[in-house]
Amino acid sequence: MKTFIKDFIAKKGIWVGMSLLISRLSAFLLSVFVARILSKEDFGAATFGLNFLTIFLAFSGFGAAQGVVKYGSSIADSLQKQLLFRYAFSYGLIYNFILTIIMLLVSYILYWEDFSKIYLIFLFSIRFLGMYLVEQKKAEYRAELDNQSFARFDIFLSVVSFILGVGCTYFWQLNGFIFSLCISPFFLFFYDRRLSFSLKKITFDDFKSKEFWRFSWTTAMTTQIGELVFILDIFFIGLLMQQQDVAYYKVSSMIPMNILVLGFIFMQTEYPKLCQHHRDKKYQYRFIFNYWKLFSAVGIVILAVGLFFDKPILSIFGNQYQNTEIYRILLFAAIISLIFRVLFVYMLASIGKTVWNLIISLFMLFATSLSLYLIIPEYGLEGVSYVTFVCLALSGIFPAFAYFYESKKI
Template sequence: MNNFTLFLKDFFKNKGLMVFSSMLIEKLVGLINVIFVVRMISEKDYGTITLIASLFGVLITMNGFGTIQGLLRYGSLEKEAKDKTILANFIFKEGLKRHLLLMLLFVFCSIFYELKYENIWVIIVFFLIRMLGVYFYSFILSYYRIQYQNNKFSIISIFINCFGVLISIFLTYYTGTMGYLISLAITPWLALFFYKKEIYLPMSLPSLDFEIKEFWNYCLNSSFTYLFSETLFMIDVFLIGYFLNEEAVANYKVAIILPMNLMFIPLIFIQTDLPKIISNSSNKSYLKFYIHNYYKIFIPLTIIILIIGYFIKDWILQFVFGNEYQENGWIFFIILFSVCCNMCLRNLYGNLLSAIGYVKQNTIISIISIILMVLLSLITIPFFGIIGLAISLALTFISMGICSAFIFRSYLMKI
């Protein structure tokens, strides 16, 4: 119990409540926004936007080709605040160049949707504007995190998300689908109100305890890990769009919104403590301490979530999104089960693997999971439709988590 008390004290000391508040608000306003938008625009328009949004969600994980993840890890390893800033300055400029290439890749991949869906280029342009804004937004947040300023990190996140949802509701209400797209494009740019001037000033690269080649290798592998992990969420939408239609895409996406939003809960602790975990990545006692106390929270929590989810599965979607989505209760519960498994396995051990520098192993797990997801989906969708896809995603999530846990446990035995 003393260890658990210390675990919670560290969480509060690192402004964990502020991080919790910011992430809770982010998920709540995002959910409110989706509920409002689903009711305000047509099912077909929402399904089409979801297709591009899913592609965007996959590629944006490569933000600056991994420079955001690189800043977080290597910035956390720097001891002096000045060196953190100089490193951030170097990473910002190099990352921006790579991010522009990512935007070109987004345009190229979007061409394939043009073959089936008309007038989709308007949506693509707005998401392209959003993609550049997200780079600035993510970089500014990571800068404050490596400086251990979780308060500032949380304030920025709360401001962007609250103001963004107000813009979205206002514009969608008065101008429909176009207003929703405009709000998506401009929201991340609000982060520029919080930029630090010194980030953009010319500075020489400091003497570092690692090779630049090592840094870029970590960044690239991190970007691939996040890309392949997020690809799972594009594959499911792509396969439904291929085998079924836009309405099926909308039904599936609405059914998984509530369960998927619960994934922010473990990230509250991981995001708060990640810089400290990175700095203790070779400390076996600390890593075991963190895992044991993490489970003291999340095993009981996931059991409670599953019990509640089972009893509300038949009416929650109808209540939140409308009568047209009432037949998706079992999809909701299957995805909820997979999310709970993810909380206890992949969310924990995947982030721990990144913290200790095992990005190649994370990438391999992600690639294998994509292959598994495709194979399972090709078998289940033709026979069971959307429910088959939900089962495939659940099995893939669980497999990823088990593999991640096994690799991390092996690392613990070596140190």
């Protein structure tokens, strides 16, 4: 495991770790601040809008950023790599505008009787464009295997988002919070103004454009459905319960779900390298073994601290958030997801078998939706937390079985 950690550090993994920690910490602190400043109703409304946006966010640009990381990291020729970046950005931008129109149409169909929700989603469509630009730039840094530049860029945007969010929310309440969320991604132009747009068809040496987009949209669809499974609880609570219930559940889940960043630090650092070694079964198995050793120990420590200090941890959001039962259930769910789901979703993608992630995510989407719809009226928030626990456990165990089945063919 020492070699595993040293290799992670050599790949500038500390920078990636810092960026993800700062990103999550900034978002977490901003959420704490906003939860204290806004009423439960306003905080619940903002949470609803963000979760609706998240449903589409993973599919922005039809997954162009996903394809850039996968195929860009394996291109040796720098000119071909830059051509890929330009090609993916340009067509992805067009697809992103199409997806924005779809998002607005869906919001109108679902909430045509509630104009405030439609208007809120319309405002967040500005953030949707900004986040596409941000994710494309991040993907280019990762495809260059330049983790340090990726991390600096991410840290810059995280700090800007936090400062802007705190300032705007303090002075203008809910409207200020929404404004900060919409405008903060566009600060990328203060960091890197380079945008290259061209719709010229390009022929690549190692793959065809159809292969690129097939992988991109499949991975994006899988990510989108996977993210949707993660936020279905908030969606159904907002649909079947009150806005204050949305705020309460959001607070209870915030710390457990942010634990997953620890796994994402390693997987985002190692993923380009795993793609390069997608035919090296020995390399991949060794990585899995070391990941399990490290994060099993980390998970035990987190559970011990999280359960022992449950009340003090929740109290940072305010005295109105004191019930720890839901928090405890979701903490166990997060540890299981850290050990299995975070790892094997990336591992399947690294060997090009994202179709398994898609199939599993579709199944979990259906099963979770049906379970929440049936359970919420009878068992409320506690029932939601148990459904989430089972969902996160299965969405990690199923990909593990799929990966070991497919890896035998390598």
